[in-house]
Amino acid sequence: MKRRDFLKASAMAGMAVLTFDKLFAATQAEKLTVESAPDLVAVMGGEPAQLLQRALTEMGGIGKYVKKGQSVVVKPNIGWDKKPDFAANTNPDLVAELVKQCFQAGAKKVTIFDHTCDNWQRCYTSSGIESAAKAGGAVMLPGNDEVYYKEVKIPRGVNLKSAKIHQALLEADVWFNVPVLKNHGGAKMSIAMKNYMGIVWDRTYFHANDLQQCIADCCTWEKKPALNIIDAYRCIHQNGPQGRSITDTALLKTIIVSPNIVAADTAAIGLFNQVEKMDINEVGHIAKGEKLKLGTQQLNKLNIKRIKL
Helix, strand or coil: CCHHHHHHHHHHHHHHHHCHHHHCCCCHHHHHCCCCCCCEEEEECCCHHHHHHHHHHHCCCHHHCCCCCCEEEEEECCCCCCCHHHCCCCCHHHHHHHHHHHHHCCCCEEEECCCCCCCHHHHHHHCCHHHHHHHCCCEECCCCCHHHEEEEECCCCCCCCEEEEEHHHHHCCEEEEECEEEEECCCEEECCCHHHHHCECCCHHHHHCCHHHHHHHHCCCCCCCCEEEEEEEEEECCCCCCCCCHHHEEEEEEEEEECCHHHHHHHHHHHHCCCCCCCHHHCHHHHHHHHCCCCCCCHHHCCEEEEEC
16 A cells, blocks of 8 residues: 555544444443343444454344354455455455354354456455355355346335345355445445345346335345445545545444344435545435335444444
């Protein structure tokens, strides 16, 4: 990294750290239910594996979500032929730690895939996710051919009534949605809800039939992720979804974890706004998701746990 790029990224990281306390002000729900399991956990200040370890501990431990003998899918963002410092894909160290924890909980198989935008083999290699996953015993499957997908009904969808979803996800006992935080030219933001576009085959339909609504519709599919694990260790704050250079990123060293996908994306945008302003109303799929009862944007009504390492 060039010195000027390092200084810019460091300054942005410092700004995010300084404002973390203000990001999730203590909510009424938090005050009343201190001892209850949180609805959302935000951890800042460590390396990816440390962040995930602490977040999962606060959420009740990996054993709460993965049982012995189960088949697990981890769905990161691996859409781009970019190295980890560009933050176009989910951090490979985060993926590696999640794979490790799933096997420690007794998973019989952990599968990872994405329907990539760039060549899938280059994406899997450049992202560092393939080597990290295989080192931990996970199986990498391609998503570049329609043969891997099977059509399912989306009965609650407004515009999207069916979709071809990757077979690995259909066969899994449990899955984890593991996106990276970044801005996006079309959808405005690419976080947990947008990461669903990597599980389907025909994405051209989304773009032709109200992208924001179709994203929300897809998230109503009956097989929900056990957790949405948002990688905000490093984010793309401009020129997303793949970025042009390291100066398009900010080092935030944060993870946001919740089963509530709308709340998770809402909290992530709050964090993103410490670096680059984004009006959540422009990210239409979030409000549409709330309307479809996928979760809430009202973070003050949730029990949120904030941790600095």
